[in-house]
Amino acid sequence: MDLSLTQDEQAFRDEVREWLGANHPGPAPTGGDQAQFEFEREWQRKLHAAGWAGISWPKEYGGRGATLIEQSIFGEELARAKAPRPANVLGLVMGGPVVIAHGTEQQKERFLEPILSAEEIWCQGFSEPESGSDLASLKTRAVKADGGWRITGQKVWTTFAHEAKWCMLVARSDADAAKHKGLTYFLMDMEQDEVEIRPLRQITGEAEFNELFIENAWVPDENVVGGEGNGWMVAITTLMNERAGLGASAALGLANALDELIDLAKEQGRGEDPVVRDKVARLKIGIEGLRLGAMRALTQTMKVGTPGPEGSIAKLQWSSTNQALSELALEVGGVDALSKDSLWAYRFLRSRANSIEGGTTDVLKNIVAERVLGLPKLR
Amino acid sequence: MDFAFTDEQQEIKSTARDFLASRFKPEKVRELAESGQTYDEALWGEMCGLGWPGLAISEDYGGHGLGVVELVILLEEMGFALAPSPFISNAFAGVLIETAGSDEQKQRWLPGIASGEQRGAAAFTPGEEPIVGAATGATLIVLNDGEGARIVEASEVELERLPLIDATRAYFRARSDGGDPLPGDIAAAVDTGVVASSAELVGVAARALEMAVAYAKEREQFGRPIGSYQAVSHRLAEMLWDVEEARSLVYYAAWCADANLDALPLAASMAKARASDAACQVTHDAIQTLGGIGFTWEHDIHFFLKRARVSAQLLGTPSQHRERVAALAGLGG
Numbered sequence: 143m144d145l146s147l148t149q150d151e152q153a154f155r156d157e158v159r160e161w162l163g164a165n166h167p168g169p170a171p172t173g174g175d176q177a178q179f180e181f182e183r184e185w186q187r188k189l190h191a192a193g194w195a196g197i198s199w200p201k202e203y204g205g206r207g208a209t210l211i212e213q214s215i216f217g218e219e220l221a222r223a224k225a226p227r228p229a230n231v232l233g234l235v236m237g238g239p240v241v242i243a244h245g246t247e248q249q250k251e252r253f254l255e256p257i258l259s260a261e262e263i264w265c266q267g268f269s270e271p272e273s274g275s276d277l278a279s280l281k282t283r284a285v286k287a288d289g290g291w292r293i294t295g296q297k298v299w300t301t302f303a304h305e306a307k308w309c310m311l312v313a314r315s316d317a318d319a320a321k322h323k324g325l326t327y328f329l330m331d332m333e334q335d336e337v338e339i340r341p342l343r344q345i346t347g348e349a350e351f352n353e354l355f356i357e358n359a360w361v362p363d364e365n366v367v368g369g370e371g372n373g374w375m376v377a378i379t380t381l382m383n384e385r386a387g388l389g390a391s392a393a394l395g396l397a398n399a400l401d402e403l404i405d406l407a408k409e410q411g412r413g414e415d416p417v418v419r420d421k422v423a424r425l426k427i428g429i430e431g432l433r434l435g436a437m438r439a440l441t442q443t444m445k446v447g448t449p450g451p452e453g454s455i456a457k458l459q460w461s462s463t464n465q466a467l468s469e470l471a472l473e474v475g476g477v478d479a480l481s482k483d484s485l486w487a488y489r490f491l492r493s494r495a496n497s498i499e500g501g502t503t504d505v506l507k508n509i510v511a512e513r514v515l516g517l518p519k520l521r
Numbered sequence: 522m523d524f525a526f527t528d529e530q531q532e533i534k535s536t537a538r539d540f541l542a543s544r545f546k547p548e549k550v551r552e553l554a555e556s557g558q559t560y561d562e563a564l565w566g567e568m569c570g571l572g573w574p575g576l577a578i579s580e581d582y583g584g585h586g587l588g589v590v591e592l593v594i595l596l597e598e599m600g601f602a603l604a605p606s607p608f609i610s611n612a613f614a615g616v617l618i619e620t621a622g623s624d625e626q627k628q629r630w631l632p633g634i635a636s637g638e639q640r641g642a643a644a645f646t647p648g649e650e651p652i653v654g655a656a657t658g659a660t661l662i663v664l665n666d667g668e669g670a671r672i673v674e675a676s677e678v679e680l681e682r683l684p685l686i687d688a689t690r691a692y693f694r695a696r697s698d699g700g701d702p703l704p705g706d707i708a709a710a711v712d713t714g715v716v717a718s719s720a721e722l723v724g725v726a727a728r729a730l731e732m733a734v735a736y737a738k739e740r741e742q743f744g745r746p747i748g749s750y751q752a753v754s755h756r757l758a759e760m761l762w763d764v765e766e767a768r769s770l771v772y773y774a775a776w777c778a779d780a781n782l783d784a785l786p787l788a789a790s791m792a793k794a795r796a797s798d799a800a801c802q803v804t805h806d807a808i809q810t811l812g813g814i815g816f817t818w819e820h821d822i823h824f825f826l827k828r829a830r831v832s833a834q835l836l837g838t839p840s841q842h843r844e845r846v847a848a849l850a851g852l853g854g
Contacts, residue, residue: 145780404851407852419844420843510758514761520750
């Protein structure tokens with residue numbers, strides 16, 4: 143066990159740090175509007191030009207072929223520098239890896255480069271109004287036609303839909319097959335009249351997500367990924383990528399927020415309050431527990447291919463800590479923190495989704511119980 | 522960056538798991554606890570034969586010169602087995618003397634501690650009348666008055682056995698005026714003791730979780746194993762979360778004690794606060810999962826509950842350690 147960085151790892155970190163120092167574009171505009179998106183798109187172009195977009199992707203597909211530890215260091219450095227997120231985050235984290243893992247050579251040729259350069263933004267069409275945690279029950283239909291498929295149905299919680307060129311869409315291509323077997327994974331062109339996008343206003347007041355109403359939309363055969371009927375298997379890959387994307391950088395984001403909370407407590411004269419101090423300490427411990435668990439999981443993954451039990455709780459640690467942190471900030475910040483214009487109020491409201499998005503806390507506990515502890519299934 | 526055990530560390534872990542499982546079967550632990558003996562001289566002799574007491578003491582004084590990570594690996598297994606032994610107190614005395622003792626003190630005392638033939642014991646709380654763990658049969662006792670520590674020969678210390686709920690270890694209130702002060706700074710050694718205790722607590726929690734999971738798989742009510750009900754399975758998932766989070770923090774703190782002393786104060790307090798809470802919560806939840814049988818004297822879980830509660834209280838309570846974490850995290854004071 144040696145938790146210090148090797149010389150190579152240090153050199154990599156220094157390289158990232160130096161590049162960020164010279165190229166950081168300053169804080170992104172907030173508000174989730176077009177200006178923010180364009181800022182993030184420009185930032186991704188800059189990352190890509192320097193070879194930092196898709197660093198986990200193999201070199202032959204335009205990535206950097208970085209090791210897991212380098213990916214983790216990169217994420218940590220971005221968080222430490224409070225760098226903006228790249229515009230095409232879903233394409234980088236989910237779309238690209240799926241095409242690389244399951245796509246044809248033509249698909250790799252066609253789709254990968256525009257993901258890296260943020261020329262084509264990707265969104266994800268998985269969840270439906272009646273299919274949330276039970277994703278495999280989804281009802282959006284895909285009907286075979288000459289040379290392609292006709293898609294009809296409704297999707298929800300679609301981030302970046304209004305910016306996106308491509309939607310990673312899972313639809314039921316065989317209504318007679320068993321639940322998990324009748325699904326196919328499509329790359330659907332969002333620029334067609336048969337796809338209607340409606341913003342979904344959330345409890346923060348903004349519309350970060352959308353609903354998709356799809357009526358007979360067209361997907362050509364060449365945009366099926368992984369073959370007809372394999373949609374579940376392909377989709378699982380993307381979900382696993384989504385979860386693997388958490389970890390050390392999430393812990394650093396929380397550590398930044400805790401520092402702000404500590405400053406707030408001092409400003410408000412609450413820094414001596416023993417109850418506040420106890421809660422701050424619990425947050426600090428939770429954040430370090432997440433960071434160290436992510437490091438353990440990383441080592442384990444590099445040695446044996448999968449994380450140990452510590453990897454299964456990262457999302458639970460992150461969501462509960464972020465929620466507790468913003469709750470304490472509201473308490474410490476007083477009435478000002480409750481203002482509609484307060485960043486803490488926004489963070490508090492946004493954090494309520496943390497235990498729902500990307501796998502609900504309830505379902506994740508089922509997964510821990512069944513797959514890690516080996517308890518019998520209820521079903 | 523490598524957060525996995527080396528082959529040698531893995532070997533220590535599996536040797537300890539096998540040895541402790543065969544020597545400290547539940548009925549043996551129960552026998553030692555119920556008889557008030559709290560340890561077995563012959564089994565201690567076997568541990569000495571394995572070289573355990575000298576594991577983290579340098580080779581100059583007859584030890585193996587390994588680190589706190591290796592010590593923590595052993596102690597987690599001892600907590601897992603709930604093995605009654607003088608090991609932790611002897612090891613803590615060794616760390617205090619090696620860190621803060623004079624050359625003469627080291628030469629005089631460390632070889633006996635390393636071989637286990639002239640055992641040390643150490644105070645688990647500072648103060649005028651500190652609590653000393655597992656002092657039975659010790660040759661020397663390291664007392665800590667909060668400012669510094671001193672070595673006192675056991676014959677010079679009045680030891681009053683305390684009837685604490687944890688019967689798997691003997692606890693004493695120590696009274697002594699004399700002694701030979703350790704000239705050095707004991708802070709890092711005390712934090713190492715804190716980490717050592719945290720490792721035992723992780724082992725205690727891990728075993729309680731294992732017992733609860735095994736029971737939840739086999740016990741049936743309403744025609745199904747109770748572990749298939751989410752009220753039960755989600756509680757068990759949260760217990761795993763407690764164990765793994767505490768474990769990450771303890772391994773990190775042990776590594777800090779070996780290789781990053783600047784980070785040790787914060788790391789040790791985070792580990793002890795989290796491991797204490799985890800061990801208490803997991804043993805509570807294990808009893809809840811076991812139901813009525815878990816409340817009986819006949820079931821072993823109560824020994825784990827009681828060890829967890831007493832160890833959580835000693836070497837700094839969770840809230841005391843959180844206060845230190847708050848100060849070190851930026852709130853000052």
